[in-house]
Amino acid sequence: MKKFFLTLGACALIGISALSAQVKFEDYFLDKTMRFDFYHAGDANTEMYFFDEVIEEPYWAGNKNYLVEQRDMGNQFFKVIDKASGKVIYSRGYSTLFSEWIATPEAKIVAKAMPEGFTFPYPKNDVIVEIYTREYKTGKLIKKFSYEIDVDSYFVRKSKQDLEIFDVHYTGNPGKRVDIVLLSEGYTENEKEKFVKACQGFAEDFFSYSPYTENKDKFNIRAVWAPSKESGVSIPGENLWRNTALKAHYYTFDSERYQMIEDYQSILDVASNAPYDLIYILTNSQKYGGGGVYNFYGISAADIPGPSTRKTYSHEFGHQFVGLADEYVGGAEMSDIYFPNVEPWEPNITTLTNLESKDWKKLLGDAPIPTPVKQSAWELNPQNPKAEPFNPNKPWALGVYEGGGYLQHGVYRPWPNCMMNWFHKIDVYCPVCSKEIQNTIDLYTK
Ligand SMILES: [Zn+2]
Secondary structure (H helix, E strand, C coil), rough: CCCCCCCCCEEECCCCCCCEEEECCHHHHHEEEECCCCCCECCCEEEEEEEEEEEEEEECCCCCCCCCCCCCCCEEEEEEECCCCCCCCEEEECHHHHHHHCCHHHCHHHHHHHEEEEEEECCCCCCCEEEEEHHHHHHHEEEEEEEEEECCCCCCCCCCCCCCCEEECCCCCCHHEEEEEEEEEEHHHHHHHHHHHHHHHHHHCCCCCCCCCHHHHHEEEEEEECCCCCCCCCCCHHCCCCCCCCEEEEEEECCCCCCCCCCCCHHHHHCCCCCCCCCEEECCCCCEEEEEEEECEEECCCCCCCCHHHHHHHHHHHHHCCCCCCCEECCCCCCCCCCCCCEEECCCCCCCCCCHHHHHHHHHCCCCCCCCCCCCCCHCCCCCCCCCCCCCCCCCCCCEEEEEEEEEEEEEEEECCCCCCHHHHHCCCHHHHHHHHHHHHHHHHH
């Protein structure tokens, strides 16, 4: 079974206090970034973290008013705790490629490690960092790791910024914008112009879909130029290996279209050259494929013929930025991610275990739950090549349609088709995805 794009699902119902008060940035932080690097290791049954190093980076581009996460999202979660007072001063949910890997068949027979890290504003005083992982089977976040940071230690490495950066779309103060940084992968020294064009194409394509179109002035897009020794990216299934800056390759988890990078620290190194909230990697490839992982990174081929390039950007960014799940059925190597009695944390799919916890429920009106699919062949199966294209003028009922999160049964989606589903025949997000995208933009820019 070969897949196209994935995110991960697991579940909610847990204890991050929605009432934690926000902290004042100036009380606890300096205007630069601390990066915490570690190794995420284990197999299907065991998960461990190993400390690597603490790094100081020059810019803090994030919002200063929303420091403590109020939502319960992601397969991982980290907290930064002020050591003196015991107060949580920063926290975020996120997901990782490793947490997808542990749900693959390979993780049942071998243990593995991947380099990871995350960033937060640079604390003024010593802090404790805690990392939590969500159990797929229960949806609960379990504390896995804790580390005390001496902020004045001379072992805190000062990172070097020596790569060229340029603006692609600049609208103002990074603290009040969603800051995307585009990284080059698989472009050689003399393909810089091609990368610059790809960045402009990204901006144009990205803003061509609502609700990004009407929020154009809330985004900054910058790019980092990191040339590769060889042109293109690696395609193991075709025995093609290329020496590139970030070592992107297709066939991740043996899924042909899943083009990813395992060494997240190398991505963070390149990204640190610019102020950013979110990292998107443009690869010099014509082969359709990519991926997006919540609060981690997005990546896709920048040179696919036809309209797929632009749709891929938008779809993968939906995973990465908003934590939207794939609404399609099939196509994933992973198993054991969504369980019948656990409500997925992703806003656009449900197991009906706790639909009440989602904004989707408020938008539903009196649609029957689950909603029967009785229209065209296409609505029954958007991947059917004979299916008619989506007609945006036709009113579509928001409902709770069975099939989503790669599963035919037991997981439900808001519309028969959406940009987070089989997007070749559609140009719009369902009302649930649209609303979540808007909410996330507001959170970054308030
Ligand atoms: Zn949707």
